[in-house]
Amino acid sequence: MPVEQALQQLLDMAEATPIREHDVQPLAECDGRVLAQDLVSTLDLPPWPNSAMDGYALRLSDWTGEPLPVSQRIFAGQAPQPLAAGTCARIFTGAPVPEGADCVEMQENAVVHADDRVSFTERLRAGQNIRPQGQETTVGELVLNAGTRLGPIELGLAASLGHDCLSVVRRVRVAVLSTGDELIEPGLPLGPGQIYNSNRRVLCSWLVRMGCEVIDAGILPDDLEKTRTRLASLGSVDLILSTGGVSVGEADFLGIALREEGELALWKLAIKPGKPLTFGHFRGVPVIGLPGNTASTLVTFALLARPYLLRRQGVQDVAPLRFDVPVGFVWPQPGNRREYLRGRIEQGRAIIYRNQSSGVLRSAAWAEGFVEVLEGTTLDIGDRVNFIPLSEVLN
Numbered sequence: 001m002p003v004e005q006a007l008q009q010l011l012d013m014a015e016a017t018p019i020r021e022h023d024v025q026p027l028a029e030c031d032g033r034v035l036a037q038d039l040v041s042t043l044d045l046p047p048w049p050n051s052a053m054d055g056y057a058l059r060l061s062d063w064t065g066e067p068l069p070v071s072q073r074i075f076a077g078q079a080p081q082p083l084a085a086g087t088c089a090r091i092f093t094g095a096p097v098p099e100g101a102d103c104v105e106m107q108e109n110a111v112v113h114a115d116d117r118v119s120f121t122e123r124l125r126a127g128q129n130i131r132p133q134g135q136e137t138t139v140g141e142l143v144l145n146a147g148t149r150l151g152p153i154e155l156g157l158a159a160s161l162g163h164d165c166l167s168v169v170r171r172v173r174v175a176v177l178s179t180g181d182e183l184i185e186p187g188l189p190l191g192p193g194q195i196y197n198s199n200r201r202v203l204c205s206w207l208v209r210m211g212c213e214v215i216d217a218g219i220l221p222d223d224l225e226k227t228r229t230r231l232a233s234l235g236s237v238d239l240i241l242s243t244g245g246v247s248v249g250e251a252d253f254l255g256i257a258l259r260e261e262g263e264l265a266l267w268k269l270a271i272k273p274g275k276p277l278t279f280g281h282f283r284g285v286p287v288i289g290l291p292g293n294t295a296s297t298l299v300t301f302a303l304l305a306r307p308y309l310l311r312r313q314g315v316q317d318v319a320p321l322r323f324d325v326p327v328g329f330v331w332p333q334p335g336n337r338r339e340y341l342r343g344r345i346e347q348g349r350a351i352i353y354r355n356q357s358s359g360v361l362r363s364a365a366w367a368e369g370f371v372e373v374l375e376g377t378t379l380d381i382g383d384r385v386n387f388i389p390l391s392e393v394l395n
């Protein structure tokens, strides 16, 4: 199955089970969350014309070349008097421009004479150095759509409009399960045949960054009965996200449990790393089973599970930015799966980590992004590919 098709199916499923509950949260709690209601401005911002400079405000028609007396001083935070005819006002950045003034000249172009009157050395233009009322937004304007992912910039915008709280989609509850008899948790001594569980850390930390509520469901042994009981014990979560045990191997107990008590789709994706992916539900709870190899987990989470989780919260724009870049490496063998090579940009060209094994997480630690190599393509130095920065997906 091509990657786009799998993604489209996941997004369709996400839209069929949207998370509608929302709650009002203080801005400090909203980072990474999704806005539940359109944010419409109830203010003009700025609320009044203000000075972009430290300098002098005047009425252009009063300036004839004769020095002007200074009739008031206006600091940011003060309410000025209307400008007296034939005078100018000392004004500072962010201060309201007094009624009657139509121009601000910066202090560097002003000369203060011995009698404290001021003249100007440069030609003046109407409106110069004045930030007009409503240049950021005006009353009634739609500022942020429902479904917008909130980050520092959006939260700053909401704050600038006077909001101390926003209505956000409730956190998605995701249970993370690591399957595999070979897994033990870091901190314990490693026995024969064992490896440390790293996917759990990758996914739990990533999900927290995404604003999800994480239910860390620990390690699940490769055992059908234990799989059933563990799945049943997870209760009311929005998604069960597991890793491992989805290759059509003998230890695919997740698949068996889903088939028995829910529904299962087993996809062989045309993606590398990360061919096998399980999607289904267990007693009505959606389940995504990612492949267990660390780089496969990473790539399939970034490109499939993450957009699914965002869409469930109503985010429309779930595709990461891709940048068209030339490659600085040769790719002689065309593949039949789309490859997401862990790469970097060096001197304007994409280069890739020396070992692209699906079990090597260091490739991604070294990388700045994924180099997308389409099915059936070979690459020469200078050929162009899509580059997806990790920063686009790690949030």
Ligand code: AMP
Pocket (backbone or CB within 6 Å): 178, 179, 180, 182, 183, 195, 196, 197, 198, 199, 200, 243, 244, 245, 246, 247, 249, 291, 292, 293, 294, 359
């Ligand atoms: P599986 O999909 O269960 O066949 O696992 C594929 C490979 O990924 C095997 O080499 C597993 O040992 C490894 N693996 C599976 N789960 C994890 C995990 N949570 N942390 C690290 N490696 C894992």
Ligand code: MG
Pocket (backbone or CB within 6 Å): 179, 180, 181, 244, 245, 251, 292
């Ligand atoms: Mg396994």
